[in-house]
Amino acid sequence: DTGVSQDPRHKITKRGQNVTFRCDPISEHNRLYWYRQTLGQGPEFLTYFQNEAQLEKSRLLSDRFSAERPKGSFSTLEIQRTEQGDSAMYLCASSLKVVGSSTGELFFGEGSRLTVL
Protein backbone atom coordinates (compact mmCIF):
# COMPACT_ATOMS: atom_id res chain seq x y z
CA ASP A 1 0.00 0.00 0.00
CA THR A 2 1.58 3.30 -1.05
CA GLY A 3 -0.90 5.63 0.62
CA VAL A 4 -0.40 7.87 3.65
CA SER A 5 0.12 5.84 6.79
CA GLN A 6 -0.24 6.98 10.37
CA ASP A 7 0.86 5.36 13.60
CA PRO A 8 -0.52 4.57 16.07
CA ARG A 9 -4.12 4.35 14.96
CA HIS A 10 -5.36 4.65 18.52
CA LYS A 11 -3.77 6.06 21.63
CA ILE A 12 -5.20 6.26 25.12
CA THR A 13 -3.22 8.28 27.61
CA LYS A 14 -3.59 9.94 30.97
CA ARG A 15 -3.75 13.68 31.31
CA GLY A 16 -0.30 15.20 31.62
CA GLN A 17 1.49 12.53 29.58
CA ASN A 18 3.27 13.20 26.30
CA VAL A 19 2.24 11.51 23.06
CA THR A 20 3.79 11.35 19.62
CA PHE A 21 2.17 10.51 16.32
CA ARG A 22 3.98 9.56 13.16
CA CYS A 23 2.96 10.13 9.56
CA ASP A 24 4.54 8.57 6.50
CA PRO A 25 3.39 10.45 3.39
CA ILE A 26 3.30 9.24 -0.19
CA SER A 27 6.96 9.08 -1.13
CA GLU A 28 7.19 11.70 -3.86
CA HIS A 29 4.94 14.23 -2.14
CA ASN A 30 6.64 17.45 -1.05
CA ARG A 31 3.85 18.79 1.15
CA LEU A 32 2.66 17.30 4.40
CA TYR A 33 -0.27 18.57 6.47
CA TRP A 34 -1.57 17.90 9.96
CA TYR A 35 -5.23 18.33 10.83
CA ARG A 36 -7.29 17.73 13.95
CA GLN A 37 -10.89 16.56 13.93
CA THR A 38 -13.30 16.41 16.82
CA LEU A 39 -16.66 14.66 16.83
CA GLY A 40 -19.21 16.25 14.53
CA GLN A 41 -16.77 18.78 13.11
CA GLY A 42 -14.79 18.96 9.91
CA PRO A 43 -11.00 18.61 10.03
CA GLU A 44 -9.19 21.70 11.31
CA PHE A 45 -5.84 22.72 9.85
CA LEU A 46 -2.91 22.63 12.30
CA THR A 47 0.28 22.99 10.29
CA TYR A 48 2.00 22.07 7.06
CA PHE A 49 5.47 21.40 5.67
CA GLN A 50 7.00 22.02 2.29
CA ASN A 51 9.75 19.42 2.24
CA GLU A 52 11.43 19.82 5.66
CA ALA A 53 10.36 23.43 6.23
CA GLN A 54 7.37 24.13 8.44
CA LEU A 55 5.73 26.99 6.58
CA GLU A 56 2.60 27.73 8.57
CA LYS A 57 1.10 26.95 11.93
CA SER A 58 -2.50 27.50 12.93
CA ARG A 59 -3.24 29.36 16.15
CA LEU A 60 -4.84 26.07 17.21
CA LEU A 61 -1.31 24.74 17.59
CA SER A 62 -0.47 25.71 21.15
CA ASP A 63 3.01 25.67 22.63
CA ARG A 64 2.40 22.13 23.81
CA PHE A 65 2.27 20.95 20.22
CA SER A 66 5.34 20.50 18.06
CA ALA A 67 5.68 19.02 14.61
CA GLU A 68 8.77 18.03 12.70
CA ARG A 69 9.66 16.67 9.31
CA PRO A 70 13.40 16.25 9.69
CA LYS A 71 14.40 14.93 6.29
CA GLY A 72 11.41 15.98 4.28
CA SER A 73 9.97 12.50 4.45
CA PHE A 74 8.03 11.27 7.51
CA SER A 75 6.68 13.68 10.11
CA THR A 76 5.97 13.53 13.82
CA LEU A 77 3.43 15.45 15.86
CA GLU A 78 4.14 15.59 19.58
CA ILE A 79 1.73 16.78 22.22
CA GLN A 80 3.25 17.53 25.62
CA ARG A 81 1.34 17.54 28.90
CA THR A 82 -1.85 16.31 27.24
CA GLU A 83 -5.20 17.72 28.32
CA GLN A 84 -8.64 16.20 27.93
CA GLY A 85 -9.41 18.82 25.29
CA ASP A 86 -6.70 17.29 23.12
CA SER A 87 -8.85 14.21 22.58
CA ALA A 88 -9.47 14.11 18.84
CA MET A 89 -8.56 12.41 15.60
CA TYR A 90 -5.24 13.66 14.24
CA LEU A 91 -5.12 13.43 10.47
CA CYS A 92 -2.10 13.63 8.22
CA ALA A 93 -2.25 14.42 4.53
CA SER A 94 0.29 14.81 1.77
CA SER A 95 0.29 16.36 -1.67
CA LEU A 96 2.53 17.17 -4.59
CA LYS A 97 2.53 20.92 -4.94
CA VAL A 98 3.56 22.17 -8.34
CA VAL A 99 4.50 25.84 -8.52
CA GLY A 100 1.85 27.84 -10.28
CA SER A 101 -0.79 25.18 -9.94
CA SER A 102 -3.73 25.01 -7.58
CA THR A 103 -3.47 23.43 -4.16
CA GLY A 104 -3.79 20.01 -5.65
CA GLU A 105 -5.25 16.85 -4.33
CA LEU A 106 -4.56 16.04 -0.70
CA PHE A 107 -4.24 12.38 0.21
CA PHE A 108 -5.24 11.69 3.79
CA GLY A 109 -4.25 8.91 6.11
CA GLU A 110 -6.71 7.04 8.31
CA GLY A 111 -5.84 9.18 11.29
CA SER A 112 -4.61 8.64 14.84
CA ARG A 113 -7.33 8.77 17.45
CA LEU A 114 -6.23 10.21 20.79
CA THR A 115 -8.20 9.76 23.99
CA VAL A 116 -6.96 11.65 27.03
CA LEU A 117 -8.37 10.34 30.31
Place this chain on the structure above:
Amino acid sequence: DAKTTQPPSMDCAEGRAANLPCNHSTISGNEYVYWYRQIHSQGPQYIIHGLKNNETNEMASLIITEDRKSSTLILPHATLRDTAVYYCIVPHSGGGADGLTFGKGTHLIIQP
Protein backbone atom coordinates in the same frame (compact mmCIF):
# COMPACT_ATOMS: atom_id res chain seq x y z
CA ASP B 1 -10.59 30.35 2.20
CA ALA B 2 -13.70 31.66 0.50
CA LYS B 3 -16.70 30.86 2.65
CA THR B 4 -18.89 28.02 1.45
CA THR B 5 -22.42 27.14 2.49
CA GLN B 6 -23.82 23.63 2.31
CA PRO B 7 -27.00 22.02 3.65
CA PRO B 8 -26.21 20.03 6.80
CA SER B 9 -27.83 16.84 5.56
CA MET B 10 -29.52 15.24 2.56
CA ASP B 11 -31.16 11.93 1.75
CA CYS B 12 -31.07 10.13 -1.58
CA ALA B 13 -32.48 6.81 -2.72
CA GLU B 14 -30.03 4.15 -3.80
CA GLY B 15 -29.58 4.12 -7.58
CA ARG B 16 -30.71 7.70 -7.98
CA ALA B 17 -28.51 10.69 -8.72
CA ALA B 18 -27.39 12.59 -5.64
CA ASN B 19 -27.07 16.34 -6.22
CA LEU B 20 -25.16 18.18 -3.51
CA PRO B 21 -25.27 21.98 -3.68
CA CYS B 22 -22.68 24.46 -2.48
CA ASN B 23 -22.74 28.25 -2.40
CA HIS B 24 -19.47 30.16 -2.64
CA SER B 25 -20.57 33.67 -3.54
CA THR B 26 -17.29 35.32 -2.46
CA ILE B 27 -15.09 33.18 -4.67
CA SER B 28 -12.33 34.97 -6.56
CA GLY B 29 -11.65 34.56 -10.24
CA ASN B 30 -8.65 32.25 -9.83
CA GLU B 31 -9.90 30.13 -6.93
CA TYR B 32 -10.81 26.52 -7.50
CA VAL B 33 -13.74 24.59 -6.05
CA TYR B 34 -12.79 21.29 -4.42
CA TRP B 35 -14.97 18.47 -3.17
CA TYR B 36 -13.91 15.87 -0.62
CA ARG B 37 -15.88 13.27 1.23
CA GLN B 38 -15.33 11.49 4.52
CA ILE B 39 -16.78 8.09 5.19
CA HIS B 40 -17.27 7.31 8.86
CA SER B 41 -14.00 6.62 10.71
CA GLN B 42 -11.85 7.23 7.63
CA GLY B 43 -9.75 10.15 6.46
CA PRO B 44 -11.19 12.56 3.88
CA GLN B 45 -11.02 11.48 0.25
CA TYR B 46 -10.58 13.79 -2.73
CA ILE B 47 -13.43 13.62 -5.24
CA ILE B 48 -13.06 16.32 -7.85
CA HIS B 49 -12.16 19.97 -8.41
CA GLY B 50 -12.81 22.65 -11.02
CA LEU B 51 -12.28 26.29 -11.91
CA LYS B 52 -14.82 27.36 -14.50
CA ASN B 53 -15.76 24.44 -16.67
CA ASN B 54 -17.80 21.48 -15.63
CA GLU B 55 -15.70 18.47 -14.72
CA THR B 56 -16.33 14.74 -14.68
CA ASN B 57 -14.30 11.82 -13.42
CA GLU B 58 -14.98 8.24 -12.45
CA MET B 59 -16.45 9.28 -9.10
CA ALA B 60 -18.62 12.30 -9.84
CA SER B 61 -19.46 15.33 -11.92
CA LEU B 62 -19.00 18.94 -10.88
CA ILE B 63 -21.26 21.61 -12.29
CA ILE B 64 -20.14 25.21 -11.68
CA THR B 65 -22.51 28.05 -12.48
CA GLU B 66 -21.41 30.65 -15.01
CA ASP B 67 -20.97 33.32 -12.33
CA ARG B 68 -19.04 30.72 -10.25
CA LYS B 69 -21.00 31.60 -7.13
CA SER B 70 -22.33 28.09 -6.67
CA SER B 71 -21.66 24.54 -7.71
CA THR B 72 -23.28 21.13 -7.57
CA LEU B 73 -21.60 17.79 -7.04
CA ILE B 74 -23.43 14.99 -8.78
CA LEU B 75 -23.09 11.32 -7.90
CA PRO B 76 -24.91 9.79 -10.88
CA HIS B 77 -25.96 6.45 -9.40
CA ALA B 78 -25.67 6.62 -5.63
CA THR B 79 -24.89 3.46 -3.70
CA LEU B 80 -25.02 2.76 0.02
CA ARG B 81 -21.24 3.16 0.12
CA ASP B 82 -21.67 6.81 -0.89
CA THR B 83 -23.11 7.60 2.54
CA ALA B 84 -20.60 10.10 3.89
CA VAL B 85 -20.00 13.74 4.79
CA TYR B 86 -19.28 15.77 1.66
CA TYR B 87 -17.18 18.92 1.92
CA CYS B 88 -17.15 21.75 -0.59
CA ILE B 89 -13.97 23.83 -0.23
CA VAL B 90 -12.56 26.88 -1.94
CA PRO B 91 -8.90 27.15 -0.93
CA HIS B 92 -7.39 30.61 -0.65
CA SER B 93 -5.05 31.34 -3.50
CA GLY B 94 -1.99 33.53 -3.62
CA GLY B 95 -0.20 32.66 -0.44
CA GLY B 96 -0.81 31.17 2.95
CA ALA B 97 -0.98 27.52 3.71
CA ASP B 98 -3.05 26.43 0.78
CA GLY B 99 -4.31 24.11 3.45
CA LEU B 100 -7.90 23.23 2.92
CA THR B 101 -10.41 24.69 5.37
CA PHE B 102 -13.19 22.19 6.01
CA GLY B 103 -16.58 23.33 7.21
CA LYS B 104 -19.19 20.91 8.55
CA GLY B 105 -20.13 19.66 5.10
CA THR B 106 -23.28 17.85 4.02
CA HIS B 107 -24.09 14.48 5.56
CA LEU B 108 -25.45 12.49 2.63
CA ILE B 109 -27.45 9.43 3.58
CA ILE B 110 -28.24 6.95 0.84
CA GLN B 111 -31.44 5.09 1.60
CA PRO B 112 -31.89 1.49 0.41
